[in-house]
Amino acid sequence: MLKIKDLSVSVEGKEIIHDVNMTIKNGETHVLFGPNGAGKSTLLMAIMGFPKYRVTKGSISFKGKDITGLTVDERARMGMGMSFQRPPVVRGVKTRDMVAACLKESGDGDTINVLANRADLGEFLERDINYGFSGGEIKRSELMQLLAQKPELTLLDEPESGVDLVNIALIGELMNELLEKNCPIQYRKCMGLIITHTGHILDYVNARTGYVMCDGTIGCVGDPHEMLATIREKGYDECINCYLGRLPINE
Amino acid sequence: MNKAKASRTNKEKARAAANKTASLGEDIDLSEYTSAGEKHAYRDNPSQLPAEAKKHMLEAGVMLDDTSQRSGTYIQMDNTPVHSSVSGDGVEVMPVSQAMEKYDWMTDYWWNAVAVDQDKYTANIELSQYDGYFIRTLPGKKTVFPVQACLYLAKDKLVQNVHNVIIAEEGSELHIITGCSTASQEDAGLHLGVSEFYIKKGAKVTFTMIHSWNPETAVRPRSGVIVEEDGLFLSNYILMKPVRSLQMNPLVKCVGDNSTARFNSILVTGEGSSLDVGSRIILDGKGSRTEIVSRAITTGGNIIARGYIEGNAPDIKGHLECRGLILGEKGMIHAVPELKGNLAGIDLSHEAAVGKIAEEEVEYLMARGLTREEATATIVRGFLHVDIEGLPPLLAEELKRAVEASEKEVM
Ligand SMILES: Nc1ncnc2c1ncn2[C@@H]1O[C@H](COP(=O)(O)OP(=O)(O)O)[C@@H](O)[C@H]1O
Numbered sequence: 001m002l003k004i005k006d007l008s009v010s011v012e013g014k015e016i017i018h019d020v021n022m023t024i025k026n027g028e029t030h031v032l033f034g035p036n037g038a039g040k041s042t043l044l045m046a047i048m049g050f051p052k053y054r055v056t057k058g059s060i061s062f063k064g065k066d067i068t069g070l071t072v073d074e075r076a077r078m079g080m081g082m083s084f085q086r087p088p089v090v091r092g093v094k095t096r097d098m099v100a101a102c103l104k105e106s107g108d109g110d111t112i113n114v115l116a117n118r119a120d121l122g123e124f125l126e127r128d129i130n131y132g133f134s135g136g137e138i139k140r141s142e143l144m145q146l147l148a149q150k151p152e153l154t155l156l157d158e159p160e161s162g163v164d165l166v167n168i169a170l171i172g173e174l175m176n177e178l179l180e181k182n183c184p185i186q187y188r189k190c191m192g193l194i195i196t197h198t199g200h201i202l203d204y205v206n207a208r209t210g211y212v213m214c215d216g217t218i219g220c221v222g223d224p225h226e227m228l229a230t231i232r233e234k235g236y237d238e239c240i241n242c243y244l245g246r247l248p249i250n251e
Numbered sequence: 252m253n254k255a256k257a258s259r260t261n262k263e264k265a266r267a268a269a270n271k272t273a274s275l276g277e278d279i280d281l282s283e284y285t286s287a288g289e290k291h292a293y294r295d296n297p298s299q300l301p302a303e304a305k306k307h308m309l310e311a312g313v314m315l316d317d318t319s320q321r322s323g324t325y326i327q328m329d330n331t332p333v334h335s336s337v338s339g340d341g342v343e344v345m346p347v348s349q350a351m352e353k354y355d356w357m358t359d360y361w362w363n364a365v366a367v368d369q370d371k372y373t374a375n376i377e378l379s380q381y382d383g384y385f386i387r388t389l390p391g392k393k394t395v396f397p398v399q400a401c402l403y404l405a406k407d408k409l410v411q412n413v414h415n416v417i418i419a420e421e422g423s424e425l426h427i428i429t430g431c432s433t434a435s436q437e438d439a440g441l442h443l444g445v446s447e448f449y450i451k452k453g454a455k456v457t458f459t460m461i462h463s464w465n466p467e468t469a470v471r472p473r474s475g476v477i478v479e480e481d482g483l484f485l486s487n488y489i490l491m492k493p494v495r496s497l498q499m500n501p502l503v504k505c506v507g508d509n510s511t512a513r514f515n516s517i518l519v520t521g522e523g524s525s526l527d528v529g530s531r532i533i534l535d536g537k538g539s540r541t542e543i544v545s546r547a548i549t550t551g552g553n554i555i556a557r558g559y560i561e562g563n564a565p566d567i568k569g570h571l572e573c574r575g576l577i578l579g580e581k582g583m584i585h586a587v588p589e590l591k592g593n594l595a596g597i598d599l600s601h602e603a604a605v606g607k608i609a610e611e612e613v614e615y616l617m618a619r620g621l622t623r624e625e626a627t628a629t630i631v632r633g634f635l636h637v638d639i640e641g642l643p644p645l646l647a648e649e650l651k652r653a654v655e656a657s658e659k660e661v662m
């Protein structure tokens with residue numbers, strides 16, 4: 001379980017996230033909507049524990065442990081994984097090296113080849129990570145790394161943005177594998193938190209909870225499919241007005 | 252020119268340049284060093300060398316107990332050749348003094364790729380008692396295993412003067428691995444080395460040089476390379492351990508059409524070191540090409556990484572890539588990439604970057620579960636990774652090991 005309590009986050013001295021509460025139970029995938037600049041990415045970065053995103057108030061707990069003070073790598077080793085929106089190029093570090101780092105001891109060269117074929121990145125394994133990758137290739141490479149890492153909590157920041165329709169299907173399948181196929185239902189522990197603008201990915205994952213974030217706070221909670229319909233029809237303002245106060249978000 | 256006359260001319264030129272300061276690098280006072288070292292005993296079997304020396308040599312890639320994977324061996328301690336041998340035909344390895352006696356034509360290869368009066372170091376070599384290695388492949392002969400050479404500094408305050416000549420005759424193939432190292436970790440020696448390479452038509456030479464000096468040594472190599480038509484010269488240089496002062500800027504002339512020169516260098520150094528390392532490639536042959544790749548890491552010392560490509564003929568192509576990484580608070584890296592085109596229709600380019608490890612890259616790897624130390628090591632390893640084509644697998648493997656050792660040095 002991931003439990004976020006009264007969380008405020010500052011970036012370079014400026015508070016971006018204010019008093020956010022969120023609980024993701026084992027086996028659940030939640031979806032985060034919100035206009036540009038709402039603070040969605042900031043929230044994800046803070047959950048993952050990047051030092052630039054400073055928690056000024058509240059706490060994050062994961063698998064029953066308060067992780068507010070843990071470093072990024074400690075959280076990753078506890079079972080958190082994140083796809084980057086704009087990952088850096090690391091010259092000389094091959095895509096294969098990255099997948100191997102994610103696998104740790106749980107696979108060999110063949111495992112890597114299988115994963116790469118699955119993500120249609122067979123040709124990319126010997127290339128420097130992210131060097132000259134297109135938008136879609138970056139998304140697939142991030143998901144491939146997460147498939148190797150097998151996190152219990154997967155954080156995805158706009159996994160489908162800038163991806164053409166053909167690739168969206170592949171990305172959807174990879175996400176499905178990550179959050180569901182790899183986690184059989186009877187003992188499903190996998191959790192997900194996905195930032196999205198489009199509905200496409202909702203076809204591939206079983207998400208029952210959605211949030212709309214605005215100005216660093218969570219405006220409303222509800223069924224993601226319904227929310228998406230409202231957002232599409234009336235825009236974010238309507239959506240927030242409509243849902244505001246309807247659900248008590250501090251359980 | 253006859254031998255005696257050529258020799259007189261060289262000596263005169265050297266005397267005139269005896270005090271000529273080098274254009275680059277800290278000026279070294281030669282009077283602080285002695286060249287009168289003891290003679291070391293010649294060994295028919297290189298495995299008879301002292302265990303300690305063999306250990307240092309092995310670190311620099313020179314293996315003496317089992318030479319089955321070498322097509323020849325040359326070992327010099329201080330100023331004495333202590334062993335030279337070949338296995339198989341097609342290649343000659345001997346002290347250069349012996350080659351001078353054996354071949355009248357040696358004068359054609361003596362101070363021809365390097366000028367005897369370049370500076371006081373080349374002059375000092377000419378004016379001293381000295382030796383070096385002579386390595387030659389016969390026409391059309393392609394050696395599979397590398398020839399290994401070791402220049403070893405055993406005595407404190409000694410100046411080691413070396414003059415090497417390497418000839419790859421037409422259509423031949425020669426791989427050389429040369430290791431330089433010192434007996435002690437404290438002795439302040441000086442290594443002066445001239446190497447003249449002649450790569451004939453269609454010949455291929457790979458030259459892998461591993462330097463493993465100590466923090467007190469000063470080193471001034473002076474190399475010149477002449478590449479003829481369709482010839483290839485590939486140089487790989489690794490500075491594995493800190494050295495007090497190193498300056499070198501080999502000059503390669505691609506005189507033949509479609510000749511190629513490639514330089515890869517990996518420089519790793521720490522506090523108290525000062526390096527000024529570059530390479531100069533002159534593309535005179537039509538369609539000749541070059542690539543210079545250098546990687547420099549400092550944990551406190553100063554590095555100047557140079558590269559110079561000059562294009563003087565049609566259809567030439569050259570690229571220079573120079574990247575530096577500063578680990579820690581101190582240290583300086585100065586990248587000096589230079590390109591000179593003397594005609595239209597040539598293709599010369601460069602990229603240079605100097606900086607610290609990007610925190611963003613470290614965090615990216617940490618988000619995959621690597622600790623900060625593991626992430627940093629992975630990035631450093633990636634930084635030092637250079638794709639090297641054209642090396643036989645065995646040598647590529649040895650080079651990889653040397654790079655890994657240098658990696659450990661900085662971590
Ligand atoms: N590194 C940063 N420095 C300063 N402000 C930032 C930084 N990152 C994000 N912000 C600000 O925080 C707010 C939320 O940004 P972000 O979390 O990226 O929004 P979203 O992902 O919802 O589009 C924006 O106003 C943005 O300008």
Ligand SMILES: [Mg+2]
Nearest residue numbers: 040041042157
């Ligand atoms: Mg965002």
